Every structure is written in C-alpha cells, then in structure tokens.
Amino acid sequence: xxxxxxxxxxxxxxxxxxxLVDLLYTSLPQVMAIGVTSVTGALALxxxxxxxxxxxxxxxxxxxxxxxxxxxxxxxxxxxxxxxxDVVRWERLYGxxxxxxxxxxxxLSFRALQLGDAPGAWIAFGLSMSYCVGMVSRxxxxxxxxxxxxxxxxxxxxxxGLMRPELAYKIGAVMLVLFWLTLREASKHLSAAFIERxxxxxxxxxxxxxxxxxxxxxxAGFLQALSNMVGNFAVVAIDLDGFKPINDxxxxxxxDDLLQQVAERLTACVGADGVAARFGGDEFxxxxxxxxxxxxxxxxxxxxxxAVLALSMPFLLSKLPVxxxxxxxxxxxxxxxxxxxxxxxxxxxxRALYVAKRAGGGCAWADGETEPxxxxxxxxxxxxxxxx
Numbered sequence: 001x002x003x004x005x006x007x008x009x010x011x012x013x014x015x016x017x018x019x020l021v022d023l024l025y026t027s028l029p030q031v032m033a034i035g036v037t038s039v040t041g042a043l044a045l046x047x048x049x050x051x052x053x054x055x056x057x058x059x060x061x062x063x064x065x066x067x068x069x070x071x072x073x074x075x076x077x078x079x080x081x082x083x084x085x086d087v088v089r090w091e092r093l094y095g096x097x098x099x100x101x102x103x104x105x106x107x108l109s110f111r112a113l114q115l116g117d118a119p120g121a122w123i124a125f126g127l128s129m130s131y132c133v134g135m136v137s138r139x140x141x142x143x144x145x146x147x148x149x150x151x152x153x154x155x156x157x158x159x160x161g162l163m164r165p166e167l168a169y170k171i172g173a174v175m176l177v178l179f180w181l182t183l184r185e186a187s188k189h190l191s192a193a194f195i196e197r198x199x200x201x202x203x204x205x206x207x208x209x210x211x212x213x214x215x216x217x218x219x220a221g222f223l224q225a226l227s228n229m230v231g232n233f234a235v236v237a238i239d240l241d242g243f244k245p246i247n248d249x250x251x252x253x254x255x256d257d258l259l260q261q262v263a264e265r266l267t268a269c270v271g272a273d274g275v276a277a278r279f280g281g282d283e284f285x286x287x288x289x290x291x292x293x294x295x296x297x298x299x300x301x302x303x304x305x306x307a308v309l310a311l312s313m314p315f316l317l318s319k320l321p322v323x324x325x326x327x328x329x330x331x332x333x334x335x336x337x338x339x340x341x342x343x344x345x346x347x348x349x350x351r352a353l354y355v356a357k358r359a360g361g362g363c364a365w366a367d368g369e370t371e372p373x374x375x376x377x378x379x380x381x382x383x384x385x386x387x388x
Contacts, residue, residue: 013199017084017091020142021087023141025076025090025094032069033134034134035065035101037130038065041123041124041126043058045117045123046058048120060107064101067097067100098146099148099152106153106155109121109124109157112124113160113163131153132150132153132183150183154179158177161176214260214262216266216284219277219279219280222275222285226287229289231289234296234303235330235345237329237352238266238283239326240284240326241326241357246317254317266286266310266311273289286304300332304330305363308327308363311326312324327353327356328356328362329351330352331348
C-alpha cells in the first residue's frame with residue numbers, strides 16, 4: 001500500500017505510532033502457531049488428494065509463514081535503532097505479510113471448493129476461522145491490516161462459493177460478506193478505545209515531564225535528559241532580566257505570552273540535538289552535546305552568547321514591542337568531571353548564573369573554570385535592552 005494511501009491510517013503522534021507497531025510485532029507466538037497449523041493442514045490435503053494445486057498452495061503457505069516469522073524476529077532485534085520512517089515501513093511490511101499469508105490460506109479454501117473436496121473445504125475453512133480469531137487480537141492495534149488481510153482471506157472462498165451450483169454455498173458466500181462487515185465495525189470500536197487509552201497514558205506521562213505553558217521539558221524532564229547524556233555536554237542556566245516589570249505592567253496573560261516566545265527562541269538556539277527546559281518561573285535550562293577539550297568550551301560559550309543575544313531582541317506583546325535581558329551561567333561536563341554528580345553540576349552552573357546576574361547580565365562560567373567571568377558584549381546588549 002503506497003505511503004500516501006496509508007498516511008490517513010497512521011497515528012499523528014510518532015511515539016504512539018511506534019508503540020502500536022511494537023505491539024503488532026509481539027504476535028510471534030500466534031504467527032508461529034497458525035503458520036505450523038496451516039502448513040500441516042495443507043500438506044495433509046496434498047498427500048491425501050495428490051493434487052498439484054494443493055502442493056503449490058502448500059508451498060506458498062510455507063513461504064509466507066516463514067517470511068512472517070523471520071520479519072517478526074528481525075524487527076525485535078533491530079527496533080531500538082529504527083527511525084519514525086522505519087516504523088512506518090515495518091507497519092506496511094507487517095500488513096503485506098499478513099495479506100500474503102491470508103491470500104494463500106484463502107486459495108486453499110478456493111481449491112477445496114473447486115475440487116468439490118468436502119473434507120478439504122472443512123479443514124481449510126477451519127484454518128481460516130482460526131486465523132481470523134488470531135487476527136482479532138490485533139484488531140485493536142491496526143485495523144486496516146486486519147481488514148485487508150481478512151478480505152484477502154475471504155474473497156477466494158466467497159468466489160468459490162458463488163461458483164458452486166448449490167444454493168447453500170451461495171448463501172455461505174453472502175454470510176462471509178456479513179462476517180467481514182461485522183469484523184470491520186468491531187475493529188473500529190476496539191481500535192478507538194485502545195488508542196484513546198494510549199493517548200491518555202501518553203498525556204499523563206508528558207504532563208509529568210513537560211511544562212504546560214511553554215510545552216518545554218520541566219525540571220523533571222530536564223533531569224531525565226541530563227541523566228541520559230553521555231560524553232561531553234554543556235549546561236546553560238538562563239534567567240530573564242526585567243521579566244517581573246513586564247508581568248506587573250502588562251498582566252499575567254502578556255507574561256505568559258512572553259514566556260512562550262522565550263521558549264521558542266531557546267528551542268531554536270539549542271537545535272534538534274539539544275534540550276531547552278523551563279525550570280520554573282522565568283528560569284530556563286539548556287542542554288547540548290559539545291566537542292571535547294577547548295572546542296567544547298567554545299561551543300558552550302557560543303550557545304550561551306546566542307541565547308542571551310536572542311533574548312535581547314524585542315518581543316511583540318499585543319503588537320507592542322518590549323525588551324528584556326538575560327543572564328547565563330555556563331558549565332561543561334567532560335571526562336575529567338565524570339565523577340561530578342547531577343546535583344553538584346547544577347549547583348555549579350547556578351552559582352555561575354548568580355555571578356552573571358550580579359555583573360548586570362550576560363554570561364559567566366561555573367567556578368573553577370578558566371573562561372572569562374563575563375561576556376562583555378552580551379552584558380552590554382542585555383543591560384541596554386532591559387528597559388521596557
């Protein structure tokens with residue numbers, strides 16, 4: 001199925017989409033069970049009837065079942081490294097595998113009815129219904145896969161039933177259409193309820209780690225990101241200068257608007273590989289990987305300078321331009337400081353921020369580091385723009 005066609009069935013949140021596909025690929029026990037059962041049943045019909053059509057279908061069932069098992073095992077081994085685009089491709093792959101296997105199983109029923117092999121038709125129909133029962137457990141996850149696979153499974157049987165002269169077979173073919181429609185409605189309701197629970201779970205999880213106003217990570221989210229950092233990284237504490245007068249003069253609504261604009265600018269400063277967080281009030285934190293040695297220190301200072309300069313540019317509040325300043329405390333964690341705990345690192349960068357604020361704004365390094373205490377250019381710009 002082309003991605004443009006599939007897109008309307010994809011969940012817009014990549015995290016939920018990944019979780020849904022992960023759940024799809026937990027179906028290895030069911031896939032192996034129906035695969036072994038179907039190959040055994042098809043092989044028994046081939047040996048009993050000595051029919052070349054049965055033999056070809058048996059081979060097709062064996063190949064598709066084996067391919068599905070292989071893809072399930074491969075996904076489990078590689079899923080941790082998948083991008084969002086990879087997850088979409090693997091969802092399509094699962095759907096293709098399920099549909100191919102369904103078509104093979106449907107062909108077995110078609111052949112049995114075509115030959116007038118009543119025992120074979122009974123065995124094939126039993127395998128088809130067993131497969132449908134197994135698919136119902138996936139209906140709440142990705143209904144488009146279930147409905148496509150069920151169609152591929154039932155259409156050959158319906159065609160064969162309509163081709164038979166007996167009225168009972170024709171009635172049975174119509175009943176299969178009603179069965180597919182029932183499966184469709186059931187899968188839609190199951191899927192909606194299941195996804196609603198997933199969305200609620202993710203909302204609660206996000207609320208615990210994100211600030212409701214700016215949508216940036218909060219203190220807990222920042223500490224979580226900090227604990228996951230490896231190698232060299234910079235921590236920059238940002239405190240707004242002149243925020244309280246704006247909040248008092250223009251009201252809390254304008255203050256909230258200003259904080260949201262600050263969040264947007266800081267997010268742009270750290271880029272895709274960094275984290276901007278709101279620690280509370282008008283205090284923010286930046287976290288970004290840097291190079292080793294002196295290059296890393298230069299990158300950290302450049303990040304702090306960029307943030308202070310970005311926040312010194314005018315903001316628009318109800319079409320009224322206002323200016324604030326910002327102070328920044330900088331620290332870099334590297335191999336020599338590997339033993340420094342998170343609390344100690346935050347305490348050091350907080351002391352550096354205090355130094356910057358006492359100097360009138362701008363940037364200051366954490367104690368014990370040899371960089372200049374203040375960035376004069378940033379200090380001048382920040383102090384000059386602090387007037388409202």
